[in-house]
Amino acid sequence: PQYLFRSSQFGDDVDRPVRKSDGSWTYFASDIAYHRQKAESANLLVDVWGADHGGYVKRMSAATTAITDGKASLKVILCQLVRLFRDGEPVKMSKRSGNFVTLREVVDEVGADAVRFMMLMRKADAPLDFDFAKVLEQSKDNPVFYVQYAHARICSVLRKGREELGKSLQDDDLLKVDVRPVDDASMALVRKVAEYPRMIEQAARNCEPHRVAYYAHELAALFHAYWNRGKDEGERFVDPEAPDASMGRLVLARMTGLALARALHVLGVVPVEEL
Template sequence: MNLFAEIRELVLTALDAEGLIPEGANRDAITVEPPRDPSHGDMATNAAMVLAKPLGRKPRDVAEALTARLAQDERIATAEVAGPGFINLRLAQSVWQALPAAILAQGVDYGRSTLGQGKRVNVEYVSANPTGPMHVGHARGAVVGDALASLLAYAGYDVTREYYINDGGAQVDVLARSVYLRYLEAHDLSVDWPEGSYPGDYLIDVGEALKAKVGDAWIDQPEDVWLEEARTFATEAMMDLIREDLAALGVRMDHFFSEKSLYGTGRIEAAIDSLRARGLIYRGTLEPPKGKTPEDWEPREQTLFKSTAHGDDVDRPIMKSDGGWTYFAPDIAYHYDKVTRGYDWLIDVFGADHGGYVKRMKAAVAALSDGRVPLDIKLIQLVKLYRNGEPFKMSKRAGTFVTLRDVVDMVGADVARFHMLTRKNDAPLDFDFDKVVEQSKENPVFYVQYAHARIASVLRKAPEAGIDVSDDALARADMALMTHPAELALAGKLAEWPRLVEIAARNTEPHRVATYLSELAAELHALWNRGNDETGLRFIQDDPATSQSKIALARAVSVVISAGLGILGVKPMEEMR
C-alpha cells in the first residue's frame, strides 16, 4: 500500500476523464507529494502546471477542471487551487483511520516496493586492503554500503553484497615481510622495523601462528624461500580478522573477490582486449598533468585507454614502461567480470580519497558494457572522532588509527550504525563517543529506539487491562474512534513511508531512512507527551474499544520503525535500560 501512489493514480484517472492529458505528454512529470507547508493540506500535485503548456491553456483553468473531478472521490475532503495552478488536497478522515489496519495487515512489508523489478545490482563496499584491522573510515563505508544494499533489496532489487580483496599489490608484500618480522620475534629474535612496514600489535598473533605452522624453518632464509607462502598466510589471517570486524558491525558479504585471481589467468588481458576491440586502446603520449610544466615533465609513449571517449578528462595509462600493468588495469578487469556476470547496475562505495578515480572507472564500465550497465560511485567522507568534545586519540592496537572494533566495543553496533547514517555519505561526520550514547531527544538513535520501546511497553501493559493487542485484533479495531488531529497527523506520517523508501532507493541515499525514522519517532513522542495532560490521548483508556484504536496506531508506528531499522541494520528495542 502506497497512499501517495494511490492518490497520484486518482489524479491521472481524473485527468484522463477530463481529457486533460494530451497524447505524448510526460505522465512521469506529474507528482503527488507532501506540500512544503503542512497547513496547505495533506498532499499537493503539480499536474496543472505540467500540462498547461501542452494543452495550450492557463494552469489555473486546468487546475479548476481537475479539482472539480477530484472532489467527487470519497477519499478527497477538499481540493483547492493555489498560486499559479498547484492543487492542494485534504484527504477524508476515513483514509487516515483505515491506514493502521492496512499497515498491520502487511507488517514489515508495508513500504516494500517493486521499484527495482528484480534488476540485479552489485554493491561493492569496504574493500579495505587486507593489511590490518579496519579503521573508523572503513566502518562508515561498511555501514553505508550495507544499508544501501538492504534499502535496494527492500525496494525490489536483486542485490549482491561484494568485497573486493586488494591482495594483488605491493602492499601485500609489505604485509608478508611485517608478519615475517613478527615470526622472528616469536622466536625471541630481535628485529628492526623498516619505514613503511606494519608494526601494529595485531600482527603479533599472526607471527605466533606462523611459527606454529613452520617452526624455525624460515629463520635466516632469504625472501624467495618464504615470501609467497607468507603472503598467502598473512592475507588469509587478515581477511579472517576483517570478517570478524565486519560481523561485529553486523555486516556480512555475499561474495569476496580476490584481485590476485586476476593475475596470471588471462582475465586482465581479456578485459583489455575487449576495450581494444572497441578501438579504445592505443599507444600515445599524455599532456603534462595539472601543475606540471613541460620543463619538469618527461613525455613518454604509453599504452593508454581512451577514457575521454566516455566522459573522462584525460586518457589513462594501463601498462607501465616495464610491461607490467598499472593499478588501473586490474580494476578494469574486475569491473569487466562484474559486467559479464550479468548485473544491471553496479555501485561502488569508495573512500573520499578516491574522488579522482570516479570518472575513469565510470568510463571503463561504460565502454565495457557499451553503455548498458551504469556505475554509481558513492564517496564516503571522513569521520571525526571526539570524546567529551575533544579529539579522540589513536588506537594502540592498530598503532596508527582508531579501529572499527574500537568503535563497536565502545558504543555497540546499533549505535555506531545508526549514527553513521545520520548524514549523507558525502558529508563529513562528527562522532562523539559520549553524545552517541546519551539518553536524550538530541540523540537520534536513542530517540528512535525509545519510541519503539515505549510502544512495546504499551503492548505489554494493555493485556493486564483486558485489551487484546494481537495484530489480528488491532487490525479489526474500530478506527472511527481515532479522531484527534494529533493522531491523524501521526497516521499521515506513516503514510509517507512507502514514498520515502522509493525516493531513498532512487537516489541511493539510505540516510533518508534514518532521518524519516527520527521524524516519526518525534511525532510518536509528541503524542505520548500530550497524553500526560490530555488523558483522552493516552493509549490505554477505560473503554477497551477506544484503547484498541489508539494502540493499533501505536503498533503501526512500531511496525514501520522496525522495518526502517531493519534496513539500517539496527535492532528495535523492546525496553530501554
C-alpha cells in the same frame, strides 16, 4: 611498452595507463577487472568512495562504459570524512605516527547498531562528527536512543494493553478496530506511517539511505509527542474503563511500531523491545 586505455573516447579527459613499462599492472587495471566482474550480474554498479577519490570517477565511469558496451552504468557516491570526538574533544589521528582508531574499535565500544544509525543520519556529502559520549547518552539528543526508545515504548504499551484489556491484540484483531483519528497528533502519525512506502522507494532509487534514518527519527518524534500529549492531559494510553478509545490508540501504536521496526531493519539495526 606501456599500455594505455583509451578512456578519452568514453568521456575521460586523457587516456589512462593500465600496464606499466616494466610489465606490472596499474591499480586502474585491477579496478577495471573488478567492475567487469560486477557488471556480470548488474547493469547499475554502485561504488562508495571517500571524497578524496573524486578525481577517479571519470576514468572509472569511462571504463565501465567501455567494458560493458554501454550496457551498464556506474554511480559513485562520495562520502565525506568522519571526525571522532571523545568528551567533546577531537580524537587526534595520524597514519604517519601510527595513531588511529579502527572501525572495529568504534563498534566494540558503542555497538554495531549505534554506528550504523549514526553513520546513516547524515547525507553522504555531509561530514559527520561522531561523539562517543553522545552516542551512548540516553537522551533525546541521541538519535539512536530516541528512535529505539520510541520502539521500546510501543512494545511496552502493547504488553500493557494485553494485560489490562484482556485481549491478544493480534494484528487480525486490530484490523477490525474502527480507528478514526480525532486530533492533530494522531492524524500526524497516520500520515507519517503512510509515507513509508514512498520514502523507501525514493531512498532506494536515489541511493540515499539517510532518508530512512531521517524518517525513523521523525516518526519517533511524532510518537513521543503523541504519548506526551496524553500524559499532559491526564489521559491514560490504556484505560480499561474506555476500551474503545484504548484500542484505537493501540492500533496507532502498533502501526507506528511496524513502520519503525521496518525502517530500522532496512538500516541493519535491530529494534529493541525493552530499554
